[in-house]
Amino acid sequence: MNLxxxxxxxxxxxxxxxxxxxxxxxxxxxxxxxxxxxxxRFWTNWLHNSVFFTGIAFMAMFFLSAQITAFAGxxxxxxxxxxxxSQFMWVGLILMGVIVAGVWxxxxxxxxxxxxxxxxxxxDGPHFDEILAGKKGFLNPMFFTLGTIGFLAIxxxxxxxxxxxxxxxxxxxxxxxxxxxxxxxxxxxxxxxxGFLSTVFLWQSVMxxxxxxxxxxxxxxxMVSVWLGAISMTVMLIIxxxxxxxxxxxxxxxxxxIGKFLFGISVFxxxxxxxxxxxxxxxxxxxxxxxxxxRMDHYPVLFWGNLLLNFVTPFLILMRNDTKRKFGxxxxxAAIVFFGxxxxxxxxxxxxxxxxxxxxxMLVEENKNGGTHSDTTTGIDHDASTGHEEPATETAxxxxxxADTAAHAxxxxxxxxxxxAEHSEPGHTEAAEASTVHTDHADAGHADATxxxxxxxxxxxxxxxxxxxxxxxFTVPGIQELGVMIGFLSLFLxxxxxxxxxxxxxxxxxxxxxxxxxxxxxxxIDGERQLDGDESGHDHGHH
Amino acid sequence: MAAENTKVxxxxxxxxxxxxxAVKTAGKDHMxxxxxxxxxxxxxxxxxxxxxxxxxxxxxxxxxxIGALFGFGAMTWIFTSDWPTIFxxxxxxxxxxxxPITFEMTVLxxxxxxTLTFYTICGMWPGVKNKTLDNRITDxxxxxxxxxxxxxxxxxxxxxxxxxxxxxxxINLKTL
Numbered sequence: 059m060n061l062x063x064x065x066x067x068x069x070x071x072x073x074x075x076x077x078x079x080x081x082x083x084x085x086x087x088x089x090x091x092x093x094x095x096x097x098x099r100f101w102t103n104w105l106h107n108s109v110f111f112t113g114i115a116f117m118a119m120f121f122l123s124a125q126i127t128a129f130a131g132x133x134x135x136x137x138x139x140x141x142x143x144s145q146f147m148w149v150g151l152i153l154m155g156v157i158v159a160g161v162w163x164x165x166x167x168x169x170x171x172x173x174x175x176x177x178x179x180x181x182d183g184p185h186f187d188e189i190l191a192g193k194k195g196f197l198n199p200m201f202f203t204l205g206t207i208g209f210l211a212i213x214x215x216x217x218x219x220x221x222x223x224x225x226x227x228x229x230x231x232x233x234x235x236x237x238x239x240x241x242x243x244x245x246x247x248x249x250x251x252x253g254f255l256s257t258v259f260l261w262q263s264v265m266x267x268x269x270x271x272x273x274x275x276x277x278x279x280x281m282v283s284v285w286l287g288a289i290s291m292t293v294m295l296i297i298x299x300x301x302x303x304x305x306x307x308x309x310x311x312x313x314x315x316i317g318k319f320l321f322g323i324s325v326f327x328x329x330x331x332x333x334x335x336x337x338x339x340x341x342x343x344x345x346x347x348x349x350x351x352x353r354m355d356h357y358p359v360l361f362w363g364n365l366l367l368n369f370v371t372p373f374l375i376l377m378r379n380d381t382k383r384k385f386g387x388x389x390x391x392a393a394i395v396f397f398g399x400x401x402x403x404x405x406x407x408x409x410x411x412x413x414x415x416x417x418x419x420m421l422v423e424e425n426k427n428g429g430t431h432s433d434t435t436t437g438i439d440h441d442a443s444t445g446h447e448e449p450a451t452e453t454a455x456x457x458x459x460x461a462d463t464a465a466h467a468x469x470x471x472x473x474x475x476x477x478x479a480e481h482s483e484p485g486h487t488e489a490a491e492a493s494t495v496h497t498d499h500a501d502a503g504h505a506d507a508t509x510x511x512x513x514x515x516x517x518x519x520x521x522x523x524x525x526x527x528x529x530x531x532f533t534v535p536g537i538q539e540l541g542v543m544i545g546f547l548s549l550f551l552x553x554x555x556x557x558x559x560x561x562x563x564x565x566x567x568x569x570x571x572x573x574x575x576x577x578x579x580x581x582x583i584d585g586e587r588q589l590d591g592d593e594s595g596h597d598h599g600h601h
Numbered sequence: 602m603a604a605e606n607t608k609v610x611x612x613x614x615x616x617x618x619x620x621x622x623a624v625k626t627a628g629k630d631h632m633x634x635x636x637x638x639x640x641x642x643x644x645x646x647x648x649x650x651x652x653x654x655x656x657x658x659x660x661x662x663x664x665x666x667i668g669a670l671f672g673f674g675a676m677t678w679i680f681t682s683d684w685p686t687i688f689x690x691x692x693x694x695x696x697x698x699x700x701p702i703t704f705e706m707t708v709l710x711x712x713x714x715x716t717l718t719f720y721t722i723c724g725m726w727p728g729v730k731n732k733t734l735d736n737r738i739t740d741x742x743x744x745x746x747x748x749x750x751x752x753x754x755x756x757x758x759x760x761x762x763x764x765x766x767x768x769x770x771x772i773n774l775k776t777l
Contacts, residue, residue, distance in 0.1 A: 336697050340689060377662075379654070580644030 067559040075552040082545005089538040096167035098415040099531045102407050105157055105168055107546035109263050110403045112150030113284030119144035119217045120252045123245035132315055134574030135308050137565055139295055141224055142557040144217040147210055149553055154206045161199045170414040171197040171269040175421040189270050197266055205262035209255040220244040230567040238569050256281055267410035271349045275334035282327045287399045289320050293392035297385050310383045311579045317382030324372040352409055356526040359534050360405040367398030408532045607777045610760055611734055611746040612769030617643045620743040623767035624649045635748040638738040661715045668710025672703045732777050
C-alpha cells in the first residue's frame with residue numbers, strides 16, 4: 059500500500075467539468091429569458107448557488123476544525139479532501155462579491171430592505187415601513203458587505219493557514235505533534251469565529267430575502283443544511299476517488315463513520331426544521347407565521363419535498379448498520395441528501411425573492427399614482443409590530459388593514475380568473491366578521507384561534523404578496539435551475555480537484571495517521587469469522 | 602449460565618491487541634473458546650470471534666414503533682374525545698404539538714424495552730448472582746476462557762501452550 063500518492067487532475071475530467079460550467083453559464087443566461095424586470099430568476103439562481111456552495115466549503119472547514127479540536131484520529135486519511143473543499147471559499151468570495159456589488163449598485167432586487175423606494179426614515183411619509191426602519195442598523199449595504207464578504211475573507215484566511223500548516227507537516231522527518239499543535243490553534247480559534255459569524259452571514263444573505271420575517275432558529279437550521287451538503291459531498295467524492303484507484307486505504311469503516319454523521323446530522327436537521335416550525339406555529343405571530351403559510355399554501359412541493367428528501371430518505375435508508383458500509387447505497391443516499399439541501403436553500407430564497415420583486419413593483423406603481431393608496435405592502439407587518447405593544451387596539455387595526463388590503467387585492471387580481479376574484483369576497487367578509495367578534499374579548503390577544511384564522515386569511519387572500527400562481531423556477535426548480543446547479547457544482551469540483559492535486563493525498567506525517575489507517579468500527583455485518591485481517595487492518599499489533 | 606462444577610482454564614492478557622491476535626490464532630487452530638471477557642468493548646473483536654450481528658436492535662425498532670403509536674394515540678384520544686381542551690387557540694387535534702411527546706415516547710419505549718430484553722437474555726435480574734471468573738476482568742485484564750471440564754490432559758497442555766505462545770500474562774484454572 060503506497061501512501062505517498064498524489065491526485066492527478068486528468069485532461070478528461072477537466073474537460074467534463076468545463077463542459078459542466080459551460081452548461082451552467084448557458085442556463086444562467088437562459089434564466090433571463092422571460093424574467094421579470096428585476097431579473098429575479100437570474101439573481102436568485104446566482105444567490106442560491108453561491109450561498110450553497112460557499113456554505114459547503116465553509117462547513118468542510120468547520121467540520122475539520124471541530125474534529126481536530128476534538129483530537130479525532132480516524133479522519134487523517136480523508137483530511138485532505140476537506141482541506142481542499144474549504145479552499146473554495148476563495149471563489150465564494152468572488153461569487154458573493156457580485157451580490158454585494160449589486161446591493162451597492164442596485165442592479166438586482168433580492169433584498170427589499172435595499173429598495174430606495176421603501177421609506178425607512180420618515181414615519182409620517184407614505185409607505186413608512188416601521189419594521190425595516192427598526193432593522194436599518196443591521197440591514198444596510200455597509201453591514202451587508204461586512205457580514206458576507208468580510209466574514210468570508212476571515213474564514214478563508216483561517217482555512218488557508220490551516221491547510222498551510224497541514225502541508226508543511228509533510229516535510230517533517232518523523233511524525234510528531236509539533237505541527238499538529240499549530241493546527242489545533244488554527245482549528246480551535248476557527249470554531250467560535252465560524253460559529254458566531256456564520257449566523258450573521260446567513261441572516262444577511264438568506265434570511266433578509268424575507269426582510270420582515272425573522273427566526274431565531276434560522277442560522278442553526280440553514281448551517282446544518284449546508285453541513286449536510288458538505289458531508290454528502292464528501293461521501294460522493296471519496297467514492298469517486300476510490301473508483302479512480304485513489305484513497306485505497308479509506309475503508310468501509312471510514313465510510314461507516316461518515317455515514318453515521320450523514321444519518322445523525324440529518325436527524326438533527328429535522329429536529330431544527332421542526333423546532334423552527336413549531337415555535338412559529340405555536341406563537342402564531344402574523345409576521346412570523348406568514349413565512350410558513352406562504353410556503354405551505356403556494357409551494358407545497360418545495361415544502362413537503364424538503365422533508366421527504368432530507369429526512370425520510372436518509373432516516374429510513376441509513377438506519378440500518380450495513381447500508382452505511384455499502385459504497386453504492388451510500389452514494390445513492392448522499393446524492394439525494396445533497397440535492398435535498400440544495401432544494402432546501404431553493405425554498406428559503408425563491409418565494410421570498412418573488413415577494414420582494416412584487417413589492418418593489420407595487421411601490422413603483424404607487425409612487426407613480428402619487429402615493430394615494432394605503433400602504434398595502436407594509437400595512438400588515440406594520441400592524442403586527444404595533445400589535446405586540448397594544449394588543450387591545452390590534453384587532454381594530456387588523457380589520458382596517460384588511461379592508462384596505464382586500465380592496466387593493468381586487469384591483470391587482472384582475473389578471474387572474476374570475477372565480478378566484480369571487481372567492482376573495484366571501485373570504486373577506488368572513489375574516490371581517492371574525493375580527494369583529496374578536497373585539498369582545500380583545501384581551502385574549504393573538505392566542506385566540508379565530509383571530510389566527512382571520513389574520514391568515516388576510517395574509518393569504520389579501521394580495522399582500524402578489525401572484526401566487528405556478529411559476530417555473532420559483533414554485534419548483536426548472537431545467538435552468540438544474541443547469542445552474544450543474545455549473546456551480548462543476549466550478550466547485552474543478553477548484554477542488556485542482557487544489558487536491560497539489561499536495562499528497564495523505565498527511566504523511568500526521569501523528570494520528572497510524573490510528574486512521576487501522577480505523578475499525580468493530581462492526582461485523584456478514585457474521586463471518588474474519589481471521590486474515592482483511593481490508594480493515596484487523597491484524598495490526600502495537601504502535 | 603455455567604453448569605455445576607464447570608472447570609474453566611483462562612488466560613489473562615494485559616492489552617486488547619494481544620487479546621485480539623490470540624483470539625485470531627485460536628480461530629486458526631480451531632480451538633473452541635468458551636468466552637472472552639473484556640473491561641470495555643473492544644472494536645474488531647466480534648469479527649474475529651465470528652459473532653453474529655445482534656438482533657436486539659430489531660426489537661428496539663418494534664418497541665420504538667409501539668411507543669410512537671401509543672404516545673400519539675393516547676394524545677389523540679385524550680385531547681379529542683376524552684377531555685377536549687383548547688390550548689393557545691389551537692385545534693383539539695394539533696399534530697405539531699404532539700410530535701415532541703411522540704418522539705419522547707418512542708425513545709422511552711425503545712430504551713426501556715431494549716434494556717429489559719437485554720437483561721432477560723443475560724439472566725440479569727435483581728437478586729441473581731452471577732459467578733465472576735476473575736474480578737480483574739472488570740478492571741484492566743482481558744481474558745480468554747476455555748471449558749476444560751471434560752478435556753483430556755494433552756488438550757489442557759495444548760491450551761496452556763497456546764496461552765504462553767500468545768503472550769498471556771497469567772494462566773489460571775477455576776472451578777465454577
